[in-house]
Amino acid sequence: MTILQFTYPNMGQVVDQLDEHDLDSLDFGVIGFDHESIVRRYNAFESNASGLSPERVLGKHLFSSVAQCMNNYMVAQRFEDALGEHVPLDETIDYVLTLRMRPTKVKLRLISAPDMAMRYVLAQWNL
């Protein structure tokens, strides 16, 4: 199986089609959430990096409960704008997340499309 790269084009459609097993095999974090921002997918890499088990994350609101650190104009606002304007979003930004309470430089890929039921935050940790 070809290893899916973080920078792969059309990542939204690709990730959407991956099952949970494939999702857990990726070497970057994946958080999938619906139009109400409820987390529906959470892969093993992200769980390991954040230190939180999927049970603690799935079904929770991403920006108010799971990752308040992304509830800002750089991440949350971008998703809301894309949803409100019915335009696709696929942007990669530099960001800092805390890897088990240690600030860590990461790249976040923000993916959303009007025809997709799920939206994604992909996190490439510089581990």
Add this chain to the structure above:
Amino acid sequence: MAPLTEEHQDLLQLLNAAPVGLISTNLEGDIALANAVAAKLLMPLSQDGEMTNLFAVLERVAPDVRLQVARFSPSHGSICNSMQIQVAASDGERAHPTTLSLTVTKIDEGNLIASLSDVTAKYAVQHTLHLQQIELEMQNDKLIRSEQALEAARARYFDLYDLAPVGYFTVNESWEIMEANLTAATLLDVGRGTLVKAPFSRYILKQDAGSFHLLCQRLMATGVTQVSECRMVKSDGTQIWVDLTATAALDSSIPVQRITISDITARKQIEDERKKIDQRLRDQQFYTRSLIEANIDAIMTTDPAGIITDVNRQMESLTDCTRDELIGAPFETYFTDPQRAQAAISLALSNNKVINYELTARTRGGPETVVSFNAVTFYDRDRNLQGVFASARDVTESKRLDQVLNEKNVELEGARLLADIKAQCNWPAI
């Protein structure tokens, strides 16, 4: 990395869900732990995204933190509390300037705990309140200045009202004094308090009370400003003459009368003196005129050019002209020989006098009168020549008697001569 225990995950979630950023560093600022909010708040300050040292991240916006930590010698304690840090917008239109509040506490010889919170909204409110406070203070200053200006204006109006050279009264419809200025009180030599509620007429001299009462009636009936001169009585009984003006007005919708009085006592005294002087002058003129008119001779005065300036009634009779006709006419006009008459005036002017200069006056109808003309020049106080004072005495009868006398003398002389001849010739007496 090994999975965290449930307890660790609870703790991790708690710390990440905390509404403030929490950072643990050593004394050099190297970050050991930071929660998600701390990472979010510090991220815009980190140029390269590296967030390993707190002092390095804060270097651009709060360089003092490093110094304060270095200078803090106690083993533990608060190093800075609620330090406000302004963070400029960094991501185009999406970003907004933010204000962070930083508190740094030294917990032991080698470690710091920093808490960081976003106080942008609170700061904005404070800033707005501060601006409003400044604006209020400016408005307050403006009000104070306005009040001071009003106070100054009030003081000026007070001076204008109280120290005006005119006495002001405000009286009600019953003509009771409601208000008076200082000048009014001074003019009447009473305290202002004494004037209030007193009838204005109390200060009018009894002899002038009637005319003042009429003035009041006219003002009430017509509403037209009334002016009068009357006498008022001071507290010591002395009188002053005043020029009084009364005007109808409204004071807070209440009908009142404004009365002004000006002290004209001095002017009145001067007028009285002038009247006396004028009377004396008229008496003097009457006396002088009487003397001139009582004279049996015709008397006249001329100016240096011989123009008649004054005459008495005898002169009017002599010339059969009225005083008005004579005054302003040339002197010589009224004599049969104008050249001789003019010569008489010239002689008087050159010799200062003329005595027994015979002239013949003529009337309009023709009768002539021989007069003996006597004249002298007269001067003012400064010895400036004013003209000629002349008298003309009717010598017609004298001339006739002289004629008769002459004729008698001639007859007598003839008779004496005839007697002498008869005596010499022994003629019988006739």
